[in-house]
Amino acid sequence: LGVTVETRPTLDMSAGGFDGVAVVFLESPSNPGLDLCDIAGLAQEVRAAGGVSIVDNTTMTxxxxRPLDLGADVVVASDTKAPSGASDVLMGHVASRNAGLMEEVAAWRKLAGVIPGPMEAWLLHRSLGTLPLRFARMCDTAALIAERLLAHPKVASVRYPGLEADPAHLMAKAQMTRFGFLIGLTLSDKDTAERFIQGCDMLASATSFGGTHSSAERRARWGDDVAEGFVRLSIGTEPVEALWSALEEALDAA
Incomplete structure (x- = not known):
């Protein structure tokens, strides 16, 4: 089709510039590493070079x-995650303030047939009313859990944009209104990580995330560029002290 794809690390998206690049696809915070990039700065660079910037906002909602407020041309996200909350529907959305571009998206959707069924649409619509409440609770709990994980002797490192020591903290404060519900923690090795996940009775071992139930996955199993003991932890809406007690017990026993 004559399309050339170049991949760049989230932290080095500007490397090489954007001359001749038609579309730049960003994810910030990245999944699963939780690295951030300067959305506003990159969107400006891409536009100056004649391209279109697309931001995957799944991890933040x-x-x-709000990437469009930061200058991005298009936002995409998986509504299977936090917007649904119940992990019972597969759906996503595209948003833009460019009316012409959205007309093209709508035409493509019509011709390609990727239109959600009425039941799926109802399931998602049912959940949207509680999304701000769920998201706020998940973020509050994640901030507390991240601080406690940082102090646990079994945990080698923690990535969470809300931690003052996190390398992305200052950028997160500049472009995010909350720090999210995802935490990256690194344990000593693959086996320890698996024992932690399987040994915690309040964690679902799952590839998806963002539900009201907390979940975790060792992402190196899928070839992600992370340590073998890296665990992506998605915080749900459970009572915070009960959740921490279960996590701490599983870590101690791992």
């Missing part, structure tokens, strides 16, 4: 980050 509109209640934690």
């Amino acid at each position: 509109p209640f934690g980050q």
Whole structure:
């Protein structure tokens, strides 16, 4: 089709510039590493070079980050995650303030047939009313859990944009309104990580995330560029002290 794809690390998206690049696809915070990039700065660079910037905002939802306000041309997100909350529907959305571009998206959707069924649409619509409440609770709990994980002797490192020591903290404060519900923690090795996940009775071992139930996955199993002991932890809406007690017990026993 004559399309050339170049991949760049989230932290080095500007490397090489954007001359001749038609579309730049960003994810910030990245999944699963939780690295951030300067959305506003990159969107400006891409536009100056004649390209279109697309931001995947799945990890943050509109209640934690608004890429269109930061200058992005298009936002995409998986509504299977936090917007649904119940992990019972597969759906996503595209948003833009460019009316002409959205007309093209709508035409493509019509011709390609990727239109959600009425039941799926109802399931998602059912959940949207509680999204801001769920997201706020998940973020509050994640902030507390991240601080406690940082102090646990079994945990080698923690990535969470809300931690003052996190390398992305200052950028997160500048472009995000909340710090999210995802935490990256690194344990000593693969086996320890698996024992932690399987040994915690309040964690679902799952590839998806963002539900009201907390979940975790060792992402190196899928070839992600992370340590073998890296665990992506998605915080749900459970009572915070009960959740921490279960996590701490599983870590101690791992």
